[in-house]
Amino acid sequence: xxxxxxxxxxxxxxxxxxxxxxxxxxxxxxxxxxxxxxxxxxxxxxxxxxxxxxxxxxxxxxxxxxxxxxxxxxxxxxxxxxxxxxxxxxxxxxxxxxxxxxxxxxxxxxxxxxx
Amino acid sequence: xxxxxxxxxxxxxxxxxxxxxxxxxxxxxxxxxxxxxxxxxxxxxxxxxxxxxxxxxxxxxxxxxxxxxxxxxxxxxxxxxxxxxxxxxxxxxxxxxxxxxxxxxxxxxxxxx
Numbered sequence: 135x136x137x138x139x140x141x142x143x144x145x146x147x148x149x150x151x152x153x154x155x156x157x158x159x160x161x162x163x164x165x166x167x168x169x170x171x172x173x174x175x176x177x178x179x180x181x182x183x184x185x186x187x188x189x190x191x192x193x194x195x196x197x198x199x200x201x202x203x204x205x206x207x208x209x210x211x212x213x214x215x216x217x218x219x220x221x222x223x224x225x226x227x228x229x230x231x232x233x234x235x236x237x238x239x240x241x242x243x244x245x246x247x248x249x
Numbered sequence: 250x251x252x253x254x255x256x257x258x259x260x261x262x263x264x265x266x267x268x269x270x271x272x273x274x275x276x277x278x279x280x281x282x283x284x285x286x287x288x289x290x291x292x293x294x295x296x297x298x299x300x301x302x303x304x305x306x307x308x309x310x311x312x313x314x315x316x317x318x319x320x321x322x323x324x325x326x327x328x329x330x331x332x333x334x335x336x337x338x339x340x341x342x343x344x345x346x347x348x349x350x351x352x353x354x355x356x357x358x359x360x361x362x
Contacts, residue, residue: 138292167349176354177293177339182347190347224292235300236281236343238350240292 136161138241140225146247147215155210155244159227165189166208167228167238168200172221180223183208184230215248222246251276251344253323255353263361268330270356272323272340281343282323283350284314288336296338299323310334330360 139158147153159166168180179192183202191198197213206227212219222245226238253274262268274280281300285293297308304316314325325338337357341350 165348169352177352179349179351182349190349222290226293235298236350237283237295237298238293239295240285242292243290245290 138225138227138239140223140241140244142244143242144245144247146249148249149215149217151215151248153212153215153219153246155212155223155225155246156207157209157225157227157241158207159225160229160239162229163227163239164206164230165228166202166206167226168208168210169224169226170194170221171224171243172218177224181210212246217248220246220248250346251280251342251351253282253340253342253351253353255338255340255356257356259357259359261359261361262330264332265329268325268327268334268358268360270325270338270340270358272325272353273321274323274340274342275321276342278345280316280323281345282314282316283341283343284308284312284323284325285339285341285352286310286336287339287355293339296325330358332360332362334358335360 165184169177182190200210202208222243224243226240283298284296299316307313337355339355340353
């Protein structure tokens with residue numbers, strides 16, 4: 135069974151540009167989560183999608199947005215990039231439903247560098 | 250809101266010695282607790298979880314964790330550390346209201362040969 139896949143692995147952008155990161159969840163998982171891991175700041179929750187809808191978002195400005203497609207894959211968009219957006223962006227998926235016990239399965243991450 | 254605290258930034262242990270990584274939690278209601286490990290430039294790997302039942306939970310790679318309700322702790326343990334256990338370890342709690350995991354800041358574990 136394939137795990138969570140993310141692309142690109144690395145992305146270099148300049149200030150003011152836009153970045154798009156992509157995630158494919160584990161087959162059968164309908165929930166997708168995005169986390170930001172910036173140096174020294176731990177994992178910060180960004181967004182949660184389930185069944186194509188945004189269910190919750192963390193304390194990030196509106197220039198962080200995303201969507202979930204009918205096949206449950208997801209993309210994260212970051213507009214007007216700032217230097218402090220440089221981080222590892224982690225996508226995770228979770229099996230939804232009554233028997234789901236809540237653990238998330240993570241991808242390898244997309245390293246975004248803003249110059 | 251649910252939260253976890255990992256009080257130590259780094260844990261140093263000699264190879265073969267017992268390893269303990271500390272975590273305390275704050276929740277309203279029953280806690281769902283998790284441990285993850287992250288190797289350099291990699292994603293997070295699930296180690297183990299506590300949902301209900303026995304207070305001692307066994308997980309991957311010889312790790313176990315002890316749930317202590319009175320002390321609101323969920324410490325990760327390994328009887329004999331390996332150099333390959335050197336990594337960043339995260340404790341997490343499920344935030345039922347928001348249906349997401351809230352992570353601690355992480356502990357760097359360094360196993361010295």
